[in-house]
Amino acid sequence: MNVNFIGMTIIRYGTAEQKARYLPDMAAGRVIWCQGFSEPDAGSDLAALQTRARVSGDEYVINGAKVWTSYAALAKYCFLLARTGGPGKAGIAIFLVPMDSPGITVRPISALVGEGDLHEVFFDDVRVPGDCRLGQEGEAWPIITYALANERVGIARYAFARRVLDGMVAELKQGGRFQGAVVKARAGRALAACEAARMQVYRIVHERASNLPPSAESSLARVAVVNAEHAVADFGLDFLPETYTGRDFPMHLSHHERAIASGIASGAAEVQLNLIARNYLRLPSGVRQ
Ligand SMILES: Cc1cc2nc3c(=O)[nH]c(=O)nc-3n(C[C@H](O)[C@H](O)[C@H](O)COP(=O)(O)OP(=O)(O)OC[C@H]3O[C@@H](n4cnc5c(N)ncnc54)[C@H](O)[C@@H]3O)c2cc1C
Numbered sequence: 001m002n003v004n005f006i007g008m009t010i011i012r013y014g015t016a017e018q019k020a021r022y023l024p025d026m027a028a029g030r031v032i033w034c035q036g037f038s039e040p041d042a043g044s045d046l047a048a049l050q051t052r053a054r055v056s057g058d059e060y061v062i063n064g065a066k067v068w069t070s071y072a073a074l075a076k077y078c079f080l081l082a083r084t085g086g087p088g089k090a091g092i093a094i095f096l097v098p099m100d101s102p103g104i105t106v107r108p109i110s111a112l113v114g115e116g117d118l119h120e121v122f123f124d125d126v127r128v129p130g131d132c133r134l135g136q137e138g139e140a141w142p143i144i145t146y147a148l149a150n151e152r153v154g155i156a157r158y159a160f161a162r163r164v165l166d167g168m169v170a171e172l173k174q175g176g177r178f179q180g181a182v183v184k185a186r187a188g189r190a191l192a193a194c195e196a197a198r199m200q201v202y203r204i205v206h207e208r209a210s211n212l213p214p215s216a217e218s219s220l221a222r223v224a225v226v227n228a229e230h231a232v233a234d235f236g237l238d239f240l241p242e243t244y245t246g247r248d249f250p251m252h253l254s255h256h257e258r259a260i261a262s263g264i265a266s267g268a269a270e271v272q273l274n275l276i277a278r279n280y281l282r283l284p285s286g287v288r289q
Helices: 002-013 016-027 141-151 157-174 181-209 217-239 241-245 250-262 269-280
Strands: 033-036 052-056 059-066 077-083 092-098 104-109 118-129
Touching: 002 016, 002 033, 002 141, 033 118, 052 077, 059 077, 059 092, 092 118, 092 141, 141 217, 157 181, 157 217, 157 250, 181 217, 217 241, 217 250, 217 269, 241 250
Parallel strands: 033 077
Antiparallel strands: 052 059, 059 118, 077 092, 104 118
16 A cells, blocks of 8 residues: 555655655555545545544544554554545545554454455544644545545556466366367456556556556556456356365465455446546436436
């Protein structure tokens, strides 16, 4: 998360003091951060979040609950969204919260993607200094959009999918089972999906390297990566079902499990399709009854 989007966002929007405080440990790989966005009633509709930050002197007092927070039990800081103003996007602010602050409770959630990965995080009268706020109150949404655009492409999951696919094809060849048009065509289709995802992600890398503003391309890349992960997982299911035992093929099993969650984490793939329709294809939105 540090390299994916949190560090990038602090580099772009942090004060000189915040950069000096947070970036060296990130760059050196000495610290883990977590992302406090999702709430029980605010996932795809992130702007509905309810966690509140109230001004108290030169501090903020934070109350609320986050859910699905990856690595929260290991994290030293949380990149937290909380409401300082009214409803909707304009009322949200960003806080860089030390996870050892009194009033924070972290509880693990048992999940398919791995024990210890996901958590609920509760904030009960958590006090943070005012200089923990990233950006101004009421101006957080463009920063959040920038952070999300980076998050969607930050992990090279197409590369992991490709490695799993290569391993599966090698396994099938070894057993004399990579025979006939059907298995080869399906492997080819999965390989093409991995390559398409790689090319889409590289477009975003180019966008970032050229310092261009985030575009709908990051949603395209995200959907392409999800397609690649699903194509590889489906290929394994159909042609190498024994990988699901997990004993001999732990990497394949882990890929299958993560592929199930991949269309949900970092913003659901269906929501990315909506964004592509609106921001890339410029399609008209549906007629309201
Ligand atoms: C492995 C994993 C790790 C995660 N880590 C983190 C984390 O570290 N920090 C964090 O804050 N969150 C994290 N999340 C949460 C993730 O961001 C949310 O699950 C995601 O944004 C979807 O929100 P939701 O779960 O509330 O589902 P909902 O928003 O309730 O969506 C449910 C279903 O409805 C569909 N849907 C919703 N709205 C629309 C729409 N407008 N059009 C079409 N379909 C729609 C969605 O596609 C989805 O299939 C993680 C999730 C997973 C699976």
